[in-house]
Amino acid sequence: MLRSYGLAGMMTLVLFSAPASAFDVTGPDYGGRVEPYVARLAHAQARGEEVRIGPVECDSSCTLYLAARRSCVSPGAVFGFHAPWVGGPTSGVVDRQMTAVFASAYKPPLRRIFMNHVRNSRGMVPGPLLKISGAQLASLGYRLCGE
Numbered sequence: 001m002l003r004s005y006g007l008a009g010m011m012t013l014v015l016f017s018a019p020a021s022a023f024d025v026t027g028p029d030y031g032g033r034v035e036p037y038v039a040r041l042a043h044a045q046a047r048g049e050e051v052r053i054g055p056v057e058c059d060s061s062c063t064l065y066l067a068a069r070r071s072c073v074s075p076g077a078v079f080g081f082h083a084p085w086v087g088g089p090t091s092g093v094v095d096r097q098m099t100a101v102f103a104s105a106y107k108p109p110l111r112r113i114f115m116n117h118v119r120n121s122r123g124m125v126p127g128p129l130l131k132i133s134g135a136q137l138a139s140l141g142y143r144l145c146g147e
Contacts, residue, residue: 023049023068031060034084034098041065052145053077059129060084066137067105072145077134082127083118092125094118109140 023044031037041064044051051068058065059080065071066079073079084098099118103111113130121127138144 021047021049023047023051025051025053025056025058025062025065028057029059029062030057031062031080034061034064034101037061037064041068044068053134054145055134064102064105066107066110066142070143072143072147073134073137074145075133075135075138077137079132079134079137080129081114081117081132082129083121083123083125085125085127087125089126094121094123094125094127107141110137110142113140 023040041051045068051065051071053062053065053071053073055074055076057078057080060082063079063081066073083094084102085092086095086098087093099115103115106114110132113132117130118127134142134144
């Protein structure tokens with residue numbers, strides 16, 4: 001529980017930092033443990049860097065980069081969303097508190113889609129990935145890189 005509150009606090013810090021230059025996601029990123037992503041995002045934000053997600057696959061924890069105040073996405077990027085879990089892939093359970101942390105990182109239209117996906121996954125671990133393109137994210141209020 002403390003881990004979730006700590007990450008939520010770090011996400012708040014990330015959301016209200018003022019970016020200036022850039023942090024680029026240029027290779028496929030299939031996610032992993034949440035903490036390194038939150039730390040990288042906080043570091044980029046503390047340095048004043050914009051977060052640009054290129055035409056790559058960005059799954060799971062990588063989607064937290066969307067929380068950057070001035071993140072942008074390439075129309076060709078593909079994002080994969082699923083419910084966060086604790087434990088192993090065959091013995092894990094969906095982490096509701098971490099799901100709330102992820103949901104809070106997303107803009108309201110994406111948050112609704114994400115939470116519907118989590119509910120429809122019915123606690124499956126690992127849950128199926130919901131794939132959304134950068135172009136689709138633009139229609140949900142995310143900025144395309146270069147605009």
